[in-house]
Amino acid sequence: MREAAALLAQARRVVVFTGAGISAESGVPTFRDALTGLWRSFDARRLATPDAFRDDPALVWGWYEWRRATAGRARPNAGHVAVAAIEARVPHAVVVTQNVDDLHERAGSVAPIHLHGSLSAPRCSACARPAPLPAEPPLPDATSLSAEAPPLSGGATLRAEPPLPSGTPDEHGDGRRVAPPRCAHCAGPVRPGVVWFGEALPSAALEAAVEAASACDLLLTVGTSGLVYPAAEIPRVAARFGALVVQVNPEETPLDAVADVNLRGPAAQVLPALVRAAWGAADPA
Ligand code: BJW
Ligand code: ZN
Numbered sequence: 001m002r003e004a005a006a007l008l009a010q011a012r013r014v015v016v017f018t019g020a021g022i023s024a025e026s027g028v029p030t031f032r033d034a035l036t037g038l039w040r041s042f043d044a045r046r047l048a049t050p051d052a053f054r055d056d057p058a059l060v061w062g063w064y065e066w067r068r069a070t071a072g073r074a075r076p077n078a079g080h081v082a083v084a085a086i087e088a089r090v091p092h093a094v095v096v097t098q099n100v101d102d103l104h105e106r107a108g109s110v111a112p113i114h115l116h117g118s119l120s121a122p123r124c125s126a127c128a129r130p131a132p133l134p135a136e137p138p139l140p141d142a143t144s145l146s147a148e149a150p151p152l153s154g155g156a157t158l159r160a161e162p163p164l165p166s167g168t169p170d171e172h173g174d175g176r177r178v179a180p181p182r183c184a185h186c187a188g189p190v191r192p193g194v195v196w197f198g199e200a201l202p203s204a205a206l207e208a209a210v211e212a213a214s215a216c217d218l219l220l221t222v223g224t225s226g227l228v229y230p231a232a233e234i235p236r237v238a239a240r241f242g243a244l245v246v247q248v249n250p251e252e253t254p255l256d257a258v259a260d261v262n263l264r265g266p267a268a269q270v271l272p273a274l275v276r277a278a279w280g281a282a283d284p285a
Contacts, residue, residue, distance in 0.1 A: 001270075004246045004261045005277030011218040011244075013092045015209075016083050017234050021223020021249060023103050025268040026074040032225050048196045053125065057189045062178035064192040065134075068119040071101040079222070079267035080107035082275045086220070089279055094212040098224060098231050100194045113205050113212075115231045117194040122181075126188025134181060201230060213237040222248045223267050226255040235259075248274075 008014070020030035030037045031044075046052050046059070053060045084107045087093040095104055095112035100119045104112040122131045180189045195201055210233075213219060219238035226232045232255075239245050239258045247259035248270045256262055263270045 001263060001273060001277055004263060005274055007218055007244050007246065007261070008086070008090075008220070008274065009278040011090060011216075013212075013216040013218075014086060014090045014094075015212050015216045015219045015234070015238060015243075016086060016093065016095045017209075017213075017219060017221045017224065018083070018095065018097045018099060018104070019222070019224025019226075020099060022079045022083070022097075022267045023071075023074065023077075023099055023101055024223065025077045025079065025266060026103055028071055028074050028099075028101055028103070030223075032227070044197065048194075049198060050196055053189075053191055053196075056177075057125075057191075058177035058179045061180035061190075061192070062176050064119065064194070065178050066176075067100075071103070071119055074101065074103060076103045076107035077268040079271045080104055080109070082271035083222075084108035085275050086271075089275075092216075094208075094216075096209040096212065096234060098228070113209050115195070115201050115205055115209060115234075117192075117202065119192065119194065121193030122190045123193050124183035124186060124188045125191040127183060127186045129183060129185050130193075131181060131183060131190040206230065209234055210237055213243070214241040216241075216243045218244045218246065220246050220248065221255055221259070222271065224249070224253070224255070226253045 020028070021033075024030050024033070024036075031039050034040070042063070046056075047063050080103050083095060083104060087095065087109055095109045097104055097112050097114055098116045100114070100116055102118065102120060120133055122133060123129060124131055180191065182188070183190055213234045214237055216238055219235055221235045224232070226235070235245050235247075235255055235258050244261075245255070245259045246261045246263065247253070247255050248263045248265070248267055249255075250264055250266055263274070
């Protein structure tokens with residue numbers, strides 16, 4: 001910790017690269033954690049691919065509305081706040097996140113780069129125009145399952161459905177079929193503004209992230225398994241261009257091989273301690 005803090009305090013250009021683990025302590029589930037990860041309960045092929053949306057738009061839209069409700073009710077944790085504190089203290093700092101929640105922004109980070117899009121930026125699946133965000137959906141519960149459930153604003157409706165195959169959301173609080181709103185321009189189905197498997201990352205975001213990684217002198221990678229590409233290249237690009245890489249994660253990851261320092265532990269504990277050790281501030285905010 002002392003070594004990482006000294007490196008951070010001296011660095012002039014820092015990239016903080018984050019994944020789902022930084023939001024775990026806010027109650028937003030990760031994807032691949034052994035017991036709690038989303039992909040342990042849900043089948044990514046049925047929910048996080050363009051084919052899945054084409055096959056069953058209401059299933060996919062409903063699941064993402066549940067995710068948006070969960071993220072909307074979450075609060076930034078001490079890890080997000082510490083990231084914003086790093087940004088405030090380092091001359092040039094860039095936050096690059098794979099997360100689709102807005103917890104970095106809500107903790108005070110300025111314009112984090114979202115490599116995998118956002119739950120808050122739906123767009124038309126046909127013409128790609130941005131679509132208005134429906135009112136935040138209520139977290140589903142058994143009582144809202146009735147066929148008489150009132151329509152949601154934004155054109156979406158809740159409907160009770162027959163039982164679903166395993167690996168898909170069910171009626172017990174993790175989403176259900178909700179018909180997506182229609183595009184005001186072409187009437188195409190509106191889709192979540194996230195990047196699914198097999199889709200290209202937003203090119204401006206990816207270019208900005210690669211540029212920041214290749215110019216930084218320290219990259220802090222936090223709460224990512226480092227398994228999903230091309231995002232997982234970002235710490236590797238930094239290392240290739242000579243930056244020091246510090247990793248914060250309670251578990252081993254493939255990025256251990258790239259990291260000069262591995263800080264094993266949860267982000268909401270390790271990051272505030274790192275900020276205190278680097279700058280001596282008791283309160284990173
Ligand atoms: C804590 C903690 C705490 C816990 N504190 N830490 C074979 C080889 C290489 C690549 C491929 C391949 N086959 C297919 C591919 C490509 C594919 C890919 O990489 N697949 C791999 C899984 C193998 N990539 C793509 O498809 C990408 N697109 C692409 O390649 O396009 C090519 C193309 C070019 C041009 C035209 C067209 C196409 C797109 C990838 C999109 C990923 N999308 C998702 C879903 C986003 C929407 C949604 O939210 O639903 O993004 S998948 C999911 O994984 C999500 C995440 O951003 C991403 C990364 O996950 P992350 O954040 O690392 O989370 P976890 O759960 O994996 O890890 C959490 C970590 O936190 C763990 O390490 C814990 O220990 C730790 N942790 N608690 C700190 N408290
Ligand atoms: Zn449209």
